[in-house]
Amino acid sequence: xxxxxxxxxxxxxxxxxxxxxxxxxxxxxxxxxxxxxxxxxxxxxxxxxxxxxxxxxxxxxxxxxxxxxxxxxxxxxxxxxxxxxxxxxxxxxxxxxxxxxxxxxxxxxxxxxxxxxxxxxxxxxxxxxxxxxxxxxxxxxxxxxxxxxxxxxxxxxxxxxxxxxxxxxxxxxxxxxxxxxxxxxxxxxxxxxxxxxxxxxxxxxxxxxxxxxxxxxxxxxxxxxxxxxxxxxxxxxxxxxxxxxxxxxxxxxxxxxxxxxxxxxxxxxxxxxxxxxxxxxxxxxxxxxxxxxxxxxxxxxxxxxxxxxxxxxxxxxxxxxxxxxxxxxxxxxxxxxxxxxx
Amino acid sequence: xxxxxxxxxxxxxxxxxxxxxxxxxxxxxxxxxxxxxxxxxxxxxxxxxxxxxxxxxxxxxxxxxxxxxxxxxxxxxxxxxxxxxxxxxxxxxxxxxxxxxxxxxxxxxxxxxxxxxxxxxxxxxxxxxxxxxxxxxxxxxxxxxxxxxxxxxxxxxxxxxxxxxxxxxxxxxxxxxxxxxxxxxxxxxxxxxxxxxxxxxxxxxxxxxxxxxxxxxxxxxxxxxxxxxxxxxxxxxxxxxxxxxxxxxxxxxxxxxxxxxxxxxxxxxxxxxxxxxxxxxxxxxxxxxxxxxxxxxxxxxxxxxxxxxxxxxxxxxxxxxxxxxxxxxxxxxxxxxxxxxxxxxxxxxxxxxxxxxxxxxxxxxxxxxxxxxxxxxxxxxxxxxxxxxxxxxxxxxxxxxxxxxxxxxxxxxxxxxxxxxxxxxxxxxxxxxxxxxxxxxxxxxxxxxxxxxxxxxxxxxxxxxxxxxxxxxxxxxxxxxxxxxxxxxxxxxxxxxxxxxxxxxxxxxxxxxxxxxxxxxxxxxxxxxxxxxxxxxxxxxxxxxxxxxxxxxxxxxxxxxxxxxxxxxxxxxxxxxxxxxxxxxxxxxxxxxxxxxxxxxxxxxxxxxx
Ligand SMILES: Cc1ncc(C[n+]2csc(CCOP(=O)(O)OP(=O)(O)O)c2C)c(N)n1
Ligand code: SF4
Ligand SMILES: [Mg+2]
Numbered sequence: 001x002x003x004x005x006x007x008x009x010x011x012x013x014x015x016x017x018x019x020x021x022x023x024x025x026x027x028x029x030x031x032x033x034x035x036x037x038x039x040x041x042x043x044x045x046x047x048x049x050x051x052x053x054x055x056x057x058x059x060x061x062x063x064x065x066x067x068x069x070x071x072x073x074x075x076x077x078x079x080x081x082x083x084x085x086x087x088x089x090x091x092x093x094x095x096x097x098x099x100x101x102x103x104x105x106x107x108x109x110x111x112x113x114x115x116x117x118x119x120x121x122x123x124x125x126x127x128x129x130x131x132x133x134x135x136x137x138x139x140x141x142x143x144x145x146x147x148x149x150x151x152x153x154x155x156x157x158x159x160x161x162x163x164x165x166x167x168x169x170x171x172x173x174x175x176x177x178x179x180x181x182x183x184x185x186x187x188x189x190x191x192x193x194x195x196x197x198x199x200x201x202x203x204x205x206x207x208x209x210x211x212x213x214x215x216x217x218x219x220x221x222x223x224x225x226x227x228x229x230x231x232x233x234x235x236x237x238x239x240x241x242x243x244x245x246x247x248x249x250x251x252x253x254x255x256x257x258x259x260x261x262x263x264x265x266x267x268x269x270x271x272x273x274x275x276x277x278x279x280x281x282x283x284x285x286x287x288x289x290x291x292x293x294x295x296x297x298x299x300x301x302x303x304x305x306x307x308x309x310x311x312x313x314x315x316x317x318x319x320x321x322x323x324x325x326x327x328x329x330x331x332x333x334x335x336x337x338x339x340x341x342x
Numbered sequence: 343x344x345x346x347x348x349x350x351x352x353x354x355x356x357x358x359x360x361x362x363x364x365x366x367x368x369x370x371x372x373x374x375x376x377x378x379x380x381x382x383x384x385x386x387x388x389x390x391x392x393x394x395x396x397x398x399x400x401x402x403x404x405x406x407x408x409x410x411x412x413x414x415x416x417x418x419x420x421x422x423x424x425x426x427x428x429x430x431x432x433x434x435x436x437x438x439x440x441x442x443x444x445x446x447x448x449x450x451x452x453x454x455x456x457x458x459x460x461x462x463x464x465x466x467x468x469x470x471x472x473x474x475x476x477x478x479x480x481x482x483x484x485x486x487x488x489x490x491x492x493x494x495x496x497x498x499x500x501x502x503x504x505x506x507x508x509x510x511x512x513x514x515x516x517x518x519x520x521x522x523x524x525x526x527x528x529x530x531x532x533x534x535x536x537x538x539x540x541x542x543x544x545x546x547x548x549x550x551x552x553x554x555x556x557x558x559x560x561x562x563x564x565x566x567x568x569x570x571x572x573x574x575x576x577x578x579x580x581x582x583x584x585x586x587x588x589x590x591x592x593x594x595x596x597x598x599x600x601x602x603x604x605x606x607x608x609x610x611x612x613x614x615x616x617x618x619x620x621x622x623x624x625x626x627x628x629x630x631x632x633x634x635x636x637x638x639x640x641x642x643x644x645x646x647x648x649x650x651x652x653x654x655x656x657x658x659x660x661x662x663x664x665x666x667x668x669x670x671x672x673x674x675x676x677x678x679x680x681x682x683x684x685x686x687x688x689x690x691x692x693x694x695x696x697x698x699x700x701x702x703x704x705x706x707x708x709x710x711x712x713x714x715x716x717x718x719x720x721x722x723x724x725x726x727x728x729x730x731x732x733x734x735x736x737x738x739x740x741x742x743x744x745x746x747x748x749x750x751x752x753x754x755x756x757x758x759x760x761x762x763x764x765x766x767x768x769x770x771x772x773x774x775x776x777x778x779x780x781x782x783x784x785x786x787x788x789x790x791x792x793x794x795x796x797x798x799x800x801x802x803x804x805x806x807x808x809x810x811x812x813x814x815x816x817x818x819x820x821x822x823x824x825x826x827x828x829x830x831x832x833x834x835x836x837x838x839x840x841x842x843x844x845x846x847x848x849x850x851x852x853x854x855x856x857x858x859x860x861x862x863x864x865x866x867x868x869x870x871x872x873x874x875x876x877x878x879x880x881x882x883x884x885x886x887x888x889x890x891x892x893x894x895x896x897x898x899x900x901x902x903x904x905x906x907x908x909x910x911x912x913x914x915x916x917x918x919x920x921x922x923x924x925x926x927x928x929x930x931x932x933x934x935x936x937x938x939x940x941x942x943x944x945x946x947x948x949x950x951x952x
Binding site: 049050051052064065069070071072073074075076077080082083084085086087088089090091092094095112113115116120309312313314315316317319320322324326327328329331333334335337338341342 | 380552554555556564567568569570572573575592596597599602603604605606607608609610612613614616617618619620621622623624625626627628629630631632646647650740741743744747748780781782783784785786787789790791792793794795796804
């Protein structure tokens, strides 16, 4: 919590970025993510009036009510948040789309829309609060449950797991990160970078469900995640309005610049990792799966690809601000069109 | 040499061309249709095609009628048989005294050799072989020979025919030339080898004024463009596809920023109809005018989102170009089978606004008006057409330019909130049951609200309280009453001596004038009400109250409009009778009048025998 009286560059205190009180279970990972989102928004000095908070249905999808009370929010139907977000972004590209979904919402009922959103590269921040179960319907396995993970009643998941990050990379996602709800140090800079990214920025965040999936044998319990979390690098974020200073030893850090002028700085840990290499990224994820570890960090980034609005060759004026004269062709135009059907 | 014929039938015939899908006969048929149209004769064209890209039989029917009856007529006068596989059946569709044109090389089973029609064998294949070198082109060009044959036999004006040909292949001089040559071959063959044995002729008349000829989907598409639609999301399906495809064409022509060439619109071919409507809802929520277009299967998929749009009160325009269901049904046949489904689409209590254009003019007009209604009422609005109206060519008066500016409905900006001092999204401040909304991005601390499909109160806050829910649902019911004040009123055509009432909607209107004339000939006088929207306006009740017996005529099995009328007016239910046509072909006048007459007779018998 920021001290009372402390404000960011817009003159807002942290409180301005919060929402209504959470109604989730005490200790739910989703609440930590809400906090990290608030912190990131506050620290970066985000303008709440430019945000649209999007979500589907689930415990996770309720969380947009718990941050950014000055921004419009949309709780869509289960699994269909991507299409609603796409439409809103096309209508008004000035909106910053900040979306929260669950693993059920994304990887089960919504996997089709998830894939197509990525394929289009709609500019938005897409956070999956991944707990491996359907929290809101009381703990059934989701499609991201790891093979061999145990449900509360002892049932073992024998199916393959869907790795949303790996899937996203193969679909051409331009910003793919994985994190843990308990790792504020990693998540906050990742969220800030996601806001700078011009395209779909995916953050798959393991977010334990204390009520239905936090027991012994669950691969998404706090204990298991803490034990297997293996960060790829240390992450720092330098916003566009601050200067980047090259103060590191050759080869120990990598800077990635975003079109808005901000930079994400990845500091090497045990071994080299290049987040610009798709093949390496997929190999790393496969390796992690084999070893049963949770590799976190910025897995893949590509700052060159066009976002969807650009692909559609749209005018700079948001569609919602076009004048009536720009929208309705003239009387003469109608006469000319009609004439061609004589 | 042409022999004198005793009887002549001028400007009154139904011509059918039987061909194979993918053989390129559409251009030939268009040229014929346009020629009749430009000769000033009322005409209608209907394409009966299979769900197939190449190889299955298709039929194109042109009805020419000086009285203006251009709805479908089941009886065929004039057959151009170009498909040997269906010829056997086709021959028997022709009325006695009619005409059959077929390839002279075909062997005809003696059982099919009708002697009550005029046969005109034409060596289509041979003429083509002798005159077209390129084997690939032969099949396409064969069609032009029948254009020439028909033109010569009926007396289509030469200049008009040639102009229609040039228009068809706009500016492609070489193509025009090769097609013209084939038309001439056909004409020449008739002149040299056939004696006119049939009574049918066309003559120039002046019935078409300054009418145009256009299909309903293009008309609806124009409606969308003039309605200010900026976001289009769709998924291909027959018979809807040509609607969004036409929207795209028109947008590309008329909605670009001239300086930069950039688009003042966004079109997305979505991954399915769920996503298509999701995008429309997202865009509508953000403040854009957005539309999607589909047919029955897509409507089924859209169900959940439509409920969200209704409950969270988000504008959206959904075109449903109906085809035969259930399931995949008969994908290329026409029906009015989605009426009941659409007006109550989604789970829970829902009642949607639906418009029923009855002509191509109305496809245009209701097309643009739908966007005003959606914004004004903050709800999904359906426009229900069908395959017959949507994909076939119809004559129409030139479309009228919208008579009022875009109505963007109740939207508050930051300044307005500042003035008002507060904002509650779902409060009925004006007594019309429609609240004010703000758009995301509005720069005022009180502007934001949370949109959700779960229970919400006037402040858009989550609630599961029973009284909040009842309050909301009752307001939505009142909003439906507001809608009844805004939707197009029905159109009545009354006869002061009417014994019965007739109700229809949509494309069932096209054969209605003919049907009512047929009824009149049998001594049954009728008044006619054409419903143009749901919710029904007061005029619908008033009309039903006027008659003891009202026939609701429609194109589905279960009498869906009938059911809806009975639900809305239970006390008048027993007055309503039903005529239903559902074989996938457009309804025709004779079917309608026969069924009305039959029921009228049985009701008389009931009276006599108690
Ligand atoms: C069409 C539909 N089917 C089922 C449901 C019931 N449902 C609500 S939330 C949910 C699963 C949510 O799981 P997840 O997205 O992982 O969110 P979590 O609660 O775990 O955060 C389901 C199945 C629904 N709301 N809509
Ligand atoms: S059920 Fe699980 S996911 Fe839902 S609020 Fe509780 S802990 Fe969180
Ligand atoms: Mg979950």
